[in-house]
Amino acid sequence: MTVPPELADIPRLSAWLDAHVPELGDGPLVVEQLHGGTSNVILTLNRGGRDMVLRRPPAVPPPGSEKGVLREARVLSALGGTDVPHPYCHGSCADPGVIGAPFYVMERVEGWAAELRDGKIYNRPPFDRAPSEYGIAYALVDGLVALANVDYKAVGLEGFGKVEGFLERQVDRWEGQLRSYAERYGYAYREIPGFTYARDWLRANIPDDFRPGIIHGDVGTPNALFAFDRPARLAALIDWELSTIGDPLIDLAWFTNKLRDEDRPDDIDPYALYPIANFPTRQELARFYAAGTGRDLSHFDYYCVLALYKGGCILEYKVAQSAAGVLSPETGRFFDRLVTSNFAKAEQLCRKAG
Template identity: 45%
Template sequence: MEMAPESWTELVDLEKLRDWMDMQGLESGPLEDVTSLAGGTQNILLRFKRGGRAFVLRRPPHRPHMNGSETMRREARVLGALKGSDVPHPGLIAACPTDDVLGAAFYLMEPVEGFNATVGLPPLHAGDPKIRYGMGLAIADGAAALGRVDYVAAGLSDLGKVENYLERQVKRWRSQLESYAEYEGWAGPGDIPGVDKVADWLEANRPGSFKPGIIHGDYHLANVMYRFDGPELAAIVDWELTTIGDPLLDLGWLMATWPDGEGRGSTGSVGVQPWDGFPTAQELVARYAEGSARDLSAIEWYAVLACYKLGIILEGTNARAAAGKAPKETGDMLHASTIGLFRRALGWIGG
């Protein structure tokens, strides 16, 4: 989304940004060709040039749902730690961890030359099922590469709480669902299929151990960018939920959100078209196994957990909509997504 030049200053004080870049020794001269890549309630992305070099600035929205500055600090820290790894990611240029320059923490990264498959496929990818098959394998490769990173050696040992990570999951998200009762008008979880059965199954079948690593936290087709010249990933993007935990949850998340044979997601929405040629979820797991030494014998547990967690997150918007704090159409759509995710989970557990 592009915005008119007069609206840029509503997003970012370009003069203050220029002064900060001067202090960091990041090129010289005016900020040119400024374009807004995102807006509204999303994180703010501005692409611009300075001294002939291209930059992308990322900062939280002016009214973030959570601590936007802390999110930016975490994202920048992880992107910096991934430098030199084989994980496709936007290159970190510099970060400002304080709020005193632009009103929130922010960072500058290298532009990603690529496209989002859920927005549309360019002719090369739209015209060749073999390319689309490779795109599926590439997203599995990206998850496996992230899971191979030694988070301790990368300086990220304090990014998340590893102890009892798996044991905490169901209780954490069950409590989240129960908290929605504070929204007047929310009908409750009664029409979410198998909400208790899925939780009980997760508790009863939880893996006994895991190998900690970096988690992206929201790993699916909309959060990767592909190269224009082939099926490979250009970058994994949107690292808002990154932490240290069990990286198999990223693979489970990919399975939970992977479209069916006609390109529809578990939510009923169309993910990517044309879809023919893309591998199945089972083929993604097999590809991940080729690049990982992790035990995948319980991978469906992670897929079910992903359905449970994501479904509860989406139901939060439905609850807010019932209380008049979000658009009703959005609440209805996301509630349908929650139902689709729980149905997919029940399919895995035989419910």
């Protein structure tokens, strides 16, 4: 795909690469657009050898995206030398004078990512069916185990997130975001069944064994690259723009909160994104994670409730946008089902946990 000149000034970028990423080569620079989204643009770079990838905000960046790109570069650089599968960061640039925005350059990892289509996540064959599909979840959680075992201070990420009072801040933070949609989109704030119960339960049941670590922030198979050969193996976790320092158990809960419960293995959520009939239960994955990290998961239900609550609060903005006419009524109804399902399941988990 042709790259618009506002996304990459070839002469300036070539000069910067000469100075900072000589391993790319010294031939004529060929730049192609691999992906262009609302939050980040991904370009491929080639100078006669292997491709590399440049990640930058779009030409008209949304609020915070420039800072987010540099945060991604920082965490990827910090992970170099660890066991966490990730793209190696070759260099970053905070100077918008080079190509019009901050950016970083990373390796191009070979692998496949799951695709989100029509409200469902689809895996590449043969990982779209049993028995190969079963290993996908374990492969992803294996990456989360490696991430949880990283000493964030030792790799230079002290100060990357506010650790003090992390769990205590979560409920109010996401409720505040939920309530902000009324003013931002001009829609009437609504009382969602299960929201108040989950909010109050979370405030009353904060675990006292908080162990800070690196959080990816948006864990899912579309944000991961898997090896093409079997068995399932994680090649890299990607899209680190929401990473911070907090409680890594939130990542595990975020990924597993829509999977089957081993107490009701035949109870499959009709709105689940994942092909969960061929996935392990959330408890199986929790035990696998606990064995790999040594973390106590006796409060895992708390994190599952928090992940459902957080997801419901975030996704309500799609309902608000639909009400404001930004998105179609059909899209609004789809996300309304997801939001109400999240809070209903959150309340159910709260009542089960007591």
